[in-house]
Amino acid sequence: MFQTIKDAYYVAWGDMCFMKHNFWNILVSSVMSPLLYLLAFGYGLGNGITMEGVPYIAFIIPGIAALTSLSASFSSTATRLNVQRLYYKSFDEMLMCPLSPASIILGKSFLGLFRGLVGATLIYILGMCVTSELYVTPMLIVSVVLSCFTFSFLGVMAALLAKSHQSMATFSSMIILPMTFLCGTFFSAAAMPAWFQAILYALPLTHSSSIIRAAALDWSFPWISLVVLFAFCVAFFVIDVYLVKARRI
Amino acid sequence: MSLFLCGSHRRYDILTNNDNKLWMYNPIDLLNGEKMVESIIEMTDVVKKYGDKAAINGLTMAVRKGELFGFLGPNGAGKTTTIRVISTLTDFSEGTVKVAGIDIKKDPRNAKDHMGVIQQAISLDKDLTIRENMMHHAMMHKVPADERKKRIQELSDFIGLDEYLDRMVDSLSGGWKKKAAIVCALVHKPDILFLDEPTVGLDVKARRLLWDLIKKLNEEGTTIFLTSHYIEEIELLCDRVGIIDLGKLIALGTPQELCNKVGSTAVEYRENEETKYKYFTDRDQAKDFVSVLDDHDQIVIRNTNLEDCFVELTGKSVGGR
Numbered sequence: 001m002f003q004t005i006k007d008a009y010y011v012a013w014g015d016m017c018f019m020k021h022n023f024w025n026i027l028v029s030s031v032m033s034p035l036l037y038l039l040a041f042g043y044g045l046g047n048g049i050t051m052e053g054v055p056y057i058a059f060i061i062p063g064i065a066a067l068t069s070l071s072a073s074f075s076s077t078a079t080r081l082n083v084q085r086l087y088y089k090s091f092d093e094m095l096m097c098p099l100s101p102a103s104i105i106l107g108k109s110f111l112g113l114f115r116g117l118v119g120a121t122l123i124y125i126l127g128m129c130v131t132s133e134l135y136v137t138p139m140l141i142v143s144v145v146l147s148c149f150t151f152s153f154l155g156v157m158a159a160l161l162a163k164s165h166q167s168m169a170t171f172s173s174m175i176i177l178p179m180t181f182l183c184g185t186f187f188s189a190a191a192m193p194a195w196f197q198a199i200l201y202a203l204p205l206t207h208s209s210s211i212i213r214a215a216a217l218d219w220s221f222p223w224i225s226l227v228v229l230f231a232f233c234v235a236f237f238v239i240d241v242y243l244v245k246a247r248r249i
Numbered sequence: 250m251s252l253f254l255c256g257s258h259r260r261y262d263i264l265t266n267n268d269n270k271l272w273m274y275n276p277i278d279l280l281n282g283e284k285m286v287e288s289i290i291e292m293t294d295v296v297k298k299y300g301d302k303a304a305i306n307g308l309t310m311a312v313r314k315g316e317l318f319g320f321l322g323p324n325g326a327g328k329t330t331t332i333r334v335i336s337t338l339t340d341f342s343e344g345t346v347k348v349a350g351i352d353i354k355k356d357p358r359n360a361k362d363h364m365g366v367i368q369q370a371i372s373l374d375k376d377l378t379i380r381e382n383m384m385h386h387a388m389m390h391k392v393p394a395d396e397r398k399k400r401i402q403e404l405s406d407f408i409g410l411d412e413y414l415d416r417m418v419d420s421l422s423g424g425w426k427k428k429a430a431i432v433c434a435l436v437h438k439p440d441i442l443f444l445d446e447p448t449v450g451l452d453v454k455a456r457r458l459l460w461d462l463i464k465k466l467n468e469e470g471t472t473i474f475l476t477s478h479y480i481e482e483i484e485l486l487c488d489r490v491g492i493i494d495l496g497k498l499i500a501l502g503t504p505q506e507l508c509n510k511v512g513s514t515a516v517e518y519r520e521n522e523e524t525k526y527k528y529f530t531d532r533d534q535a536k537d538f539v540s541v542l543d544d545h546d547q548i549v550i551r552n553t554n555l556e557d558c559f560v561e562l563t564g565k566s567v568g569g570r
Binding site: 007010011013014017018021022084088089090092093094095096097098099100246247 | 336337338339340358359361362364366368370371372373374375376377378381384385386388389390391433
């Protein structure tokens with residue numbers, strides 16, 4: 001286990017250098033879209049509205065934090081790995097090193113984890129400046145970290161399966177974009193019809209929004225959503241490891 | 250046509266060329282032959298299929314420790330797939346591959362310690378500097394922390410890369426990128442270095458510098474596995490040459506041995522507006538043949554080269570179909 005984490009650090013080291021070279025770029029791009037969502041939906045549309053007993057701005061900030069954990073973690077991991085695998089071919093170099101598939105996957109997910117955490121933290125700090133309804137709890141940290149890991153592993157999976165840059169864009173349009181708007185980020189999933197809720201609860205971002213919001217607003221914590229999101233996280237990780245191990249990439 | 254004859258302890262691959270001459274060689278002899286030379290790569294009956302198409306079709310071959318081995322073949326013959334299979338990048342369906350005595354299917358991580366690979370396309374991380382790429386390779390190959398910087402400096406001095414170390418990969422010319430890829434592949438001191446068409450796209454000067462570097466590495470004890478479809482490159486550098494076509498090894502030996510098999514003297518002549526080639530075991534036979542030809546103006550008598558050997562063997566030109 002210790003060796004796997006150490007090897008994952010070796011893999012992630014390259015992405016740390018990448019972050020060092022592109023620090024401001026990464027920082028700005030991590031918070032730009034959540035900030036726009038906050039302005040457009042939080043202030044533009046939601047001003048004066050309450051949702052489930054709290055001001056809409058307080059309701060939406062945990063949702064945007066969840067959304068940021070999805071978009072920043074997924075896109076940064078998927079884009080970089082996709083480029084490394086299909087264009088630079090430098091992912092092949094990793095595969096030729098004496099590293100376990102698990103350490104490669106963990107290491108490659110680090111960039112997404114970092115960017116997701118930075119984005120979600122910044123948006124949350126900003127939210128705490130505009131509303132007093134938000135709390136920082138241990139479960140909030142656990143929920144955000146778990147979300148970032150889950151969507152990083154999903155990003156690795158998308159990049160490993162992609163045949164071209166276009167197929168990555170298709171994956172984002174078909175899977176990520178609908179999740180962004182529908183999975184309880186901007187509204188409560190409970191408000192949707194029952195048949196649609198069934199679809200929404202089959203998607204990981206719904207559970208991510210649910211646990212981050214409950215932890216942030218100090219509501220009753222939905223443990224089942226935590227377990228489901230954890231199951232998604234493990235499933236994505238196992239699929240990634242299989243893809244690398246079986247060289248089905 | 251290729252036919253395997255299996256005996257109690259030997260197996261011969263009998264090949265027929267276009268003239269139906271029988272050639273015999275035994276790749277396994279490299280392991281069991283008179284010289285008992287230690288082999289560093291052993292491939293036995295390896296098959297790799299993409300769908301129904303076999304990219305490698307029963308490849309049996311051994312590479313000796315310390316040699317500069319050339320792997321020659323036309324585009325799509327299976328050269329790159331062979332390297333990808335040996336370096337564990339691509340899985341294979343049948344056969345066994347051993348590197349430094351280690352079965353790569355049973356213990357891939359240990360086998361990888363012995364290999365460095367320079368792929369056909371530059372496979373460095375272009376978002377990092379050369380130094381960062383080297384350090385990253387050293388870390389992933391688990392070079393001890395206190396040796397990494399020293400090793401990078403040594404290699405940089407060895408290749409003369411010092412002034413480029415802190416430059417981004419994309420700011421370098423093709424030749425320097427290739428050299429940077431080589432130092433990255435050498436950072437963990439591999440026993441065997443695979444070079445997949447390393448001089449493609451390089452100018453003449455860069456190509457010659459790279460040839461010198463390859464020779465230098467080999468002289469220092471690194472086994473080199475070099476693929477190319479530049480015939481002169483293989484002929485100039487390699488101790489032994491394997492020719493692959495349609496995923497099968499069709500000839501193996503020193504460049505001279507391969508040429509002798511065809512005939513050491515070649516006659517090039519024009520007939521019916523077509524250039525034709527004829528091969529003879531000595532110059533006297535070639536001269537006898539020439540004396541009966543009509544048009545003496547366009548006749549060349551020369552030593553047979555590997556390209557002649559390749560064409561004679563497969564009926565195809567090197568580098569294309």
